[in-house]
Amino acid sequence: MITLEGITKTYRMGRVEVPALQGIDLHVGRGDFVAIMGASGSGKSTLMNIIGCLDVPTSGRYLLDGTDVARLNDDELARIRNRKIGFVFQSFNLIPRTSALHNVEMPLVYAGEGGRTARAREALVAVGLADRAHHQPTELSGGQQQRAAIARALVTNPAILLADEPTGNLDSGSSLEIMKLLATLNAEQGRTVVLITHEQDIARFATRVVELRDGRIVRDQRSDP
Amino acid sequence: MNLFEALRIAGNGLLANRLPSSLTMLGILIGVTAVILLVAVGNGASVQINNQVQSLGANVIYIYPSNARGSGGVSQGFGTAQTLTQTDVDAINNRQQAPDIVAAIPIAQSGGQITYANQNYFAPTTGTTTAFPTVRNYQIAEGTFFTDDDVAARHRVVVLGQTVVDNLFGSTDPIGQTIKISKQSFRVVGVFATKGGTGLGSQDNVVVAPITTVWAYLTGERGKVISQIVASASSPSVVTQAETEITTILLQRHQISDATQADFQLQSQQDILNQANSIATALTLVLGAIAGISLVVGGIGIMNIMLVTVTERTREIGIRKAIGARRRDILIQFLIEAMVLSGLGGALGIAVGALLAREAPNIPAIASSSFPTPVVSAPSVVLAFCVSVAIGLFFGIYPANRAARLHPIEALRYE
Numbered sequence: 001m002i003t004l005e006g007i008t009k010t011y012r013m014g015r016v017e018v019p020a021l022q023g024i025d026l027h028v029g030r031g032d033f034v035a036i037m038g039a040s041g042s043g044k045s046t047l048m049n050i051i052g053c054l055d056v057p058t059s060g061r062y063l064l065d066g067t068d069v070a071r072l073n074d075d076e077l078a079r080i081r082n083r084k085i086g087f088v089f090q091s092f093n094l095i096p097r098t099s100a101l102h103n104v105e106m107p108l109v110y111a112g113e114g115g116r117t118a119r120a121r122e123a124l125v126a127v128g129l130a131d132r133a134h135h136q137p138t139e140l141s142g143g144q145q146q147r148a149a150i151a152r153a154l155v156t157n158p159a160i161l162l163a164d165e166p167t168g169n170l171d172s173g174s175s176l177e178i179m180k181l182l183a184t185l186n187a188e189q190g191r192t193v194v195l196i197t198h199e200q201d202i203a204r205f206a207t208r209v210v211e212l213r214d215g216r217i218v219r220d221q222r223s224d225p
Numbered sequence: 226m227n228l229f230e231a232l233r234i235a236g237n238g239l240l241a242n243r244l245p246s247s248l249t250m251l252g253i254l255i256g257v258t259a260v261i262l263l264v265a266v267g268n269g270a271s272v273q274i275n276n277q278v279q280s281l282g283a284n285v286i287y288i289y290p291s292n293a294r295g296s297g298g299v300s301q302g303f304g305t306a307q308t309l310t311q312t313d314v315d316a317i318n319n320r321q322q323a324p325d326i327v328a329a330i331p332i333a334q335s336g337g338q339i340t341y342a343n344q345n346y347f348a349p350t351t352g353t354t355t356a357f358p359t360v361r362n363y364q365i366a367e368g369t370f371f372t373d374d375d376v377a378a379r380h381r382v383v384v385l386g387q388t389v390v391d392n393l394f395g396s397t398d399p400i401g402q403t404i405k406i407s408k409q410s411f412r413v414v415g416v417f418a419t420k421g422g423t424g425l426g427s428q429d430n431v432v433v434a435p436i437t438t439v440w441a442y443l444t445g446e447r448g449k450v451i452s453q454i455v456a457s458a459s460s461p462s463v464v465t466q467a468e469t470e471i472t473t474i475l476l477q478r479h480q481i482s483d484a485t486q487a488d489f490q491l492q493s494q495q496d497i498l499n500q501a502n503s504i505a506t507a508l509t510l511v512l513g514a515i516a517g518i519s520l521v522v523g524g525i526g527i528m529n530i531m532l533v534t535v536t537e538r539t540r541e542i543g544i545r546k547a548i549g550a551r552r553r554d555i556l557i558q559f560l561i562e563a564m565v566l567s568g569l570g571g572a573l574g575i576a577v578g579a580l581l582a583r584e585a586p587n588i589p590a591i592a593s594s595s596f597p598t599p600v601v602s603a604p605s606v607v608l609a610f611c612v613s614v615a616i617g618l619f620f621g622i623y624p625a626n627r628a629a630r631l632h633p634i635e636a637l638r639y640e
Contacts, residue, residue, distance in 0.1 A: 054547060054633045075551045082549020093544045093637070097237055109230050110549040152548065 001159060001192050002028040002051060007060035009046050009215075020046040021057070022215040028160070028194060033186040035195045035203035038212035045164075047212065048196045052085055052162045053077045065159040082110050086153025086161045090168035092145040094137040100124065100148040101133040107156045123151035127181060143174030150181060160192040161185065167202055179205045228561075235562035238534060249523075249530045250570035253616070256520035257574025257609050258581065263516045264609075265582040265599035267509025273597045274501040278494060280420055280428065282362040283461040286468055287492045288317075288454040288475070308479065308488040309451040314354075316474050317456055323474060325467040328356035329456035333436050335443040337407035341393040348389050350406055350432045352439025358417075360457040368400040368415035376435040381442065384415040386431035406432065409442045464493050513605075517612075523570065524616040531563050531624035542628050543636025556629040563621025564614050571613025575606050 009021040020043045028034050038044040049055040050062065053069055056077070062070040065084050072080065081087075086107075094103045104120040113119075124130050127147040137145055146166060153161055163182060167175035183205050185191040195206055203209050211219035239246045290308045309331070316322060317329040333352035338345055351357075355373050358365065371382045383404065390399050399413045411434065420428035440449050458467035468491050475489050476482075535542070542555055550558075582599035585591050 049634055052547070054637075075553070078546065078549055078551040081547060087547050089547075089637070093540070093547070095541055095544060097241055106545070107548045109227075110545075110551070110554055112227075156549075 001030045001032070001065060002026070002194070003061075003063040004051075005061040005063075007047075007050060007057045007062060009043075009050065009055070010058045020215055021050070024060070024215075024217060026210065026217065026220075028192065030192055031186070031190045033183070033193045033195070033205070033207045035197055035206035035209045036212060037197060037200075037203050037209060039198060042212040043215040044196050044198075044212050046215075048162065048164050048194075051160075051194060052087060052164075053080045078110075082107055083156060084159040086150075086156065086158040088146070088149050088153050088161065088163040088166045090165035092137070092142070092149045092169070094145055094148055094152075096137055099134045099136055100129060100140065100151075103137070103148055104152045104155050107152060111156060119155055120151070123155040124148070126154060126185075127151045141174070142170050143177055146170065146174070146178050147181065150178070150185075154185070154191075160194055162194050162196075164196045165198075166195070167197075167199075175202070231558055231561045232565065234558055235565045238538070238562050239566060242530070242534065242537075245530050245533070246566060249526045250566055250573070252523035252526040253520065253567050253570030253613055254523075254574040254577065256516065256523040257571045257613050258578040259516035259519050260513055260609050260612075261575055261578025261601060261605060262581055262599065263512035264509055264605045265578070265601045266597060267505065267512045268600040268602050268605070269597035270508060271502060271505035272600055274505055275498065278498045278501055280362075281494055281497075282360075282457060283494050283498075284458040284464055284467075285360065285362075285494045286456045286458060286464065286471065288313075288456065288471060289490045289492070290452075291488045291490050309454055311449070311451065313475060313478060314451070314454055316478055317454065317471055319474075323456075323467070323470040325458050325463040325470060327457045327459050328360050329454055330354050330356045330360050331436055331451040332453045332455055333439045333444060333450055334452050335407075335439055337443060339389065339393065339404055339406050339432065341402065341404045344393045344395075346389060346392040348386075348430050348432050350383075350434055350439060350443060352434055352436035352443070354436060357433060360455050363420070364418040366416050366418035367398075368413070370415050371433075371435050376437050379437040379441045380435060381409065381411045381438055382414045382434065383411045384417060384433045385413055386417050386427075386429040387419045388427055388429040389432055390416055406434075407443055411438075461495075464495060468493060520612065520616055523613075524567070524620040527563055527567055527617055528620040528624060530566070531559060531621055532627070534562070535559065535624050535628040538628075539631060539636050539639040542631050543633050543639065546631070546633035547637060552629040555631075556625045559625035559628050560618060560621045563625065564617035567617030567620075568610070568614040571610050574613065575609055578609075579606070 004024050004026040007021055007024040008019065011018045011020055024047060036044050036047060050057050053064070056072070057070055060070065061068060064080065067080065069077065069080055095106065101117070101120050101124065104123050105116045108116040108119060121130065121133065124133050127150050129144060129147045129151060132140060132144055140148065161182070166182070167178055170178060179202060182193055182195070186193050195202070197203055208222045209219065210217055288309065311331060314329050314331045317326055330353045335350045335352065336347070337350055339348055354376055355370065357363065358370055370384055371380070375382050385399060393399070393404065394402070399416060402413050403410050404413060405411070417429070417431065444450060456467065456471060458464045471491060472484065472487070476484060476487060479488055481487055545555060579601050582601045586598050
């Protein structure tokens with residue numbers, strides 16, 4: 001599903017070159033539930049941006065669902081993000097003043113696909129938020145907002161679900177709910193989930209933990225749930 | 226992304242910033258109102274001028290003496306020559322030679338103080354013949370016009386326009402009264418019906434007398450001068466043929482073989498109408514252009530609020546890009562938002578402008594003046610709307626492009 005080969009990323013801060021990733025080789029198979037862990041500054045955000053096609057690597061090869069995406073232009077990356085990746089962010093990132101239903105429809109709008117309302121409702125049902133479809137983000141609790149965000153990530157039926165600290169802004173009760181939801185989506189629907197986190201408790205839900213330090217993978221361990 | 230979705234997003238964005246959006250819209254509204262109103266005034270002036278010129282008779286042809294040429298070929302200015310004679314008038318009145326002419330009359334102009342009792346007034350006195358009402362399209366309201374006998378015998382009789390009557394007589398019946406023009410006594414035999422019309426010199430401020438009388442008593446030493454001949458064609462459609470006939474007759478009579486050397490000039494009502502129209506069009510354009518400046522100012526307002534909006538919604542733009550919006554999608558979204566803003570302002574401006582144009586004649590200060598009644602034309606409405614939308618497009622391009630070029634990661638990080 002995801003194959004990273006020798007991925008490096010170097011940022012330029014004025015004259016200084018800061019290496020954020022120094023040769024990442026990683027393979028994530030279909031149906032995997034991978035947690036990428038690491039302290040701040042370990043390069044996990046950079047890795048997430050590259051996996052999420054928000055950024056391109058300085059060198060290396062990135063195959064996503066059979067497509068080499070390392071050298072695509074902005075619009076092509078936008079298309080890949082739209083079709084193959086479902087984002088779940090730490091701060092939910094729902095569009096304000098827009099109902100949950102419309103938020104969930106949004107990726108389908110950009111995909112130019114039909115039957116949007118029906119598919120968005122389906123996705124909301126899948127995350128257990130059908131009764132809040134017409135509520136705006138400000139009228140939803142943190143956990144509900146994150147559910148809506150997960151529904152939005154799922155609605156295009158993407159190859160991977162990419163969750164960046166999805167529980168970072170939630171209380172422990174809601175965190176548990178969200179992680180259970182992600183685990184269920186992985187276990188029952190076979191969704192590929194890549195989770196970025198720095199919390200052991202959260203990483204526990206994954207079936208595989210990859211740990212980053214100073215831009216390199218230092219641990220890659222499978223565990224049974 | 227479909228249009229409906231784009232409009233929904235645009236509406237959402239505008240509602241989020243109600244006050245700034247309304248103020249920006251107000252800028253466009255005022256600009257469009259100004260354009261609609263001023264162009265309507267220009268159109269009104271054009272209609273007014275047209276009506277006025279038409280009231281003089283669309284089939285009228287004026288014949289003026291041309292520039293006199295001195296011995297050295299020095300042109301002495303328009304109308305300085307005295308080349309038109311009564312025999313010219315008679316020739317033009319010959320139906321065999323000029324079948325498309327109904328009648329031609331000579332005109333001799335004289336100015337002079339007019340007095341009646343203790344009233345006095347100034348109006349030009351026109352000397353002419355009995356066909357004057359026919360050619361110039363005047364109706365007699367009271368009394369009669371003077372007769373061929375009056376012309377032959379140089380009777381001192383006059384027919385007055387309503388403005389002259391109002392100024393001299395007040396409520397007294399003018400018929401049969403004696404007035405003095407340049408200290409000569411004249412008997413009033415008739416009064417013209419009001420023709421109306423303002424601006425180009427009132428058609429009602431006239432005193433008409435037999436041309437022979439004017440020559441004998443008013444023009445003095447200048448003798449039997451005919452300052453112009455006025456001919457009327459049988460219909461507006463044969464004005465051109467009538468002009469040709471007159472030219473042929475006069476060239477032949479004046480023994481001029483080269484038409485460019487003619488010692489007379491023709492001007493039809495159509496020529497005057499064309500001139501007046503080109504002036505009115507220029508007036509409309511100038512007024513429209515002045516109002517257009519305020520539209521540009523409104524456009525800058527649009528650019529300003531769109532830049533603010535793009536900054537405020539940086540994060541939203543990041544989210545949209547993350548879930549698959551391409552540059553084009555973001556660009557179109559913000560362009561549509563700018564166009565909705567300006568188009569809405571434009572539509573409201575058209576409504577306000579049209580309303581003001583309709584109500585203007587009811588305002589006493591305007592009703593009592595000769596200010597033209599504004600006429601809102603369909604093309605100006607369509608144009609104003611299109612221009613306001615185009616302004617949104619133009620001034621929206623920079624902010625929208627800025628939004629479209631935002632990098633998703635940085636946009637997502639923006640607080």
